[in-house]
Amino acid sequence: MSRIEEIKLLALCAATDNRRAFSRLVELHEGALRRFLMNLTGGNASLTDDLAQETFIKAWLGVRQFQGLSGFRTWLLRIAVNEFVSYRRRQRPEPVDTDVLVAGCPTVDGGQGSVADRMDVAAALASLSESERMVALLFYLEDTSIKDICKITSMPEGTVKSHLSRARRHLQDFFKNN
């Protein structure tokens, strides 16, 4: 979908409360958003769906405040990250279970990697701290720029870069040693 079409749908949502336009936006973005949350939550599918639903509801409620300075996807990711952080504050963090993460889940590109490969990447991701995992997923999986990661996570650029650098080093060490 072109940027202009997305803006048109957003304008319809903001000006006329058009639910059909919002439904189209949900259809377009739910796959990527759920993929991101799935890996952020360590494979918890029900939590992923809950957070994704909350994210879209918040987006609907706040669509008039969306100024369009960043893309809609970036804005959604920001809401999703806030939802995840709020959830984590309410809950005690659970260790990521890599068996659960890979069990029965197709890979992003349709399953080229073997289960062992997927386990390795999932395990490498699970070994990162939550902030590093968030930044690494945004940078490597979502192809988000550093500038947009700063907007999404509300972290200064230096912090994002240092998280990314630590995550990169950690991943490299993990793959070399395993």
Added chain:
Amino acid sequence: MRRISRRAPDGPTEYSDTHLRQMFRDELPQAPGSPWFVRKVMNRLPEKRVGSRVALPEIVCYTLAVLGLVCAWGYAFTTALTQDVTPWLLTLSGVLTLLTLFVIGIFAFPYLRRALA
């Protein structure tokens, strides 16, 4: 598309960002498909986004403004029919016309458009 190997080549080569990005894309799991996800979200959306605390005073203010406008316009027409046209009356008519257009343009039209959508 050629798949990049998960293992980095032997030697001093480090895992590059491209290599890591490809590994993430190839090997991280996707969320399981949920055909009802969009419908679930749409069912959970609140009906109206405007909070009632804001809407009620707004409606009261607009109603009072419209009533005042109608009364003032009635007074202007009655005066014009029974008395001579004065500069004061002309000014009042002009102001009322502009005020009416303003109310219709700024407040009434968006409400109407939203109601019809």
